[in-house]
Amino acid sequence: MPTNNREQPQKEHLRRAMRGLAGRMSADFGASSPLGDSLTKGGLREEDTVAAFRPYLPARYSMVKGVVINSAGEESMPQDVIIFDTNAIPTALGGGNTRAVPVEGVVGVVQIKSQATSGQIKSAVANLASAKRLLSSEPRYGYAPAGSHQTSMQSTSASFFSGALFLSKRGKIETLASSYANAVLGVDRRERCDALCIVDKLAVLWGNPSEGSGVHFCFRGEQAETPLIIDARQDTLLFFYLTLMEHLANWITPPVRWMPYAFGPGSAGTRSPVEFKYGYWFDENDPPKWAPNGGQ
Template sequence: MSEISLSDLYSNMQAEMLQTLHTGSVPFAHSGTKGDNTEANWIAWFKKYLPARYAVDKAIVIDSGGKCSQQIDLVIYDAQYSYMVFQQQESKLIPAESVYAVFEIKQNLNKDHMEYAQEKAESVRSLIRSSAPIQHAGGQYKPKPLHEILAGVLTTKSDWTAPIAPNVVKYINITSHNKRLDFVCSVSDNTFVIDNNIFVSQYDASKTPTIRFCEQNDSLVFLLLNLLKRLQDIGTVPAIDYREYASKIDSKYYKVM
């Protein structure tokens, strides 16, 4: 029986991913334009490599109470059951129930950018999420328990001198439920992931997580495979309870005589 080298496959895949990520990347004099270009490349990268059941966009996340998150550079959300994706001028508004993961995108990895990504994550995770019962031919399923929304920061390079692992591990906030980062990627250095042994059902702050990382040559493949595993663990997002959103519409009852 012939064998195939997974290492070779991963190396080829990494090279292809790098090409996708850097397609159209040219230096811009204006830093804001350069940042927008980097965000667009990462969004295109996720759209290419994630299954079609997931949608990817820059967006603001909202809840049924009208509260909203900060602007999120990259949101991975449900593409099959998310009927309520609003457009407000240039921004997409995505219901919190539909969100799988959120990422902050920066050129360089450093302490400030990691803390900024943690604040962005907290602004999403603190929103209210509903979960409605699901009807099926034989009756009704109970509301699905709310999943843990994943979060991370994506960068091209690091401000820290290699090896960067001690600094990254130091600044991953693993004790705060809403601020923790599950993924930290510096394409030219390493990708770090928090093992999901503390996410079997819900986040357990009493458990000490294992932080795994790979080397530069596999940074994007490692990110993708671990993200796919975590998305697989989540399964499907909960059914939105549309009554919660409808309750904010001023309506009246009319009694039929």
């Protein structure tokens, strides 16, 4: 008969794992500090974070540094981490260290910075918004990965996850939290950052206090009333991770139209996207109505 002393550790496996991950991230950041605020340090910071997070994401998701693009030819500001669904798009476009990822395959973007300041927080919020606004607001239909409890097809127009992750801070927590709240409430609802984490210091998610007493989390900023400031200390990264996972569990993938990405905007319509000669085959003895001269 199992004893009770095993129950509590089992319940806290994920919590301990995130605390351990936060500790490793802080240690990696400390090891890179002698490099100063250089591009090399930034690259190491992002690479270390991606490597640390990789075991905690489902295998179908990949992570790259780059820009988010859409079929209209628009692109986001550079993103430190783009999380995309390899079931929706096979790979990121381009080569080298920076990739271009079609927005239909994106499930999350993250800004990773060494130090949280009011200026850096505002910059991160604006950067993330530049990616989220690229996704069409048209409703899409399907079944979310965690939708096995649903009895019918679901619809949504929600945008993907965005988060700002800082490895340290400069300034008072209250000041930084206020700077973040003012920044995210100042952008379009659909472009809101969904989670802020200052490792081992502060987590800011979203909530709906009008629902009653107690804590009422809302993992999507665009559907929430106001930022929810959590003095989580060692569990800051856990709340950030849980918000990301809620997004992934409830995500409905948009349809991908590849023609505009290959031939440019407008190529998905009735006009020809190609610049070479082409023709449709038909039986001249029994021509269809769309044939030259209307099949006459």
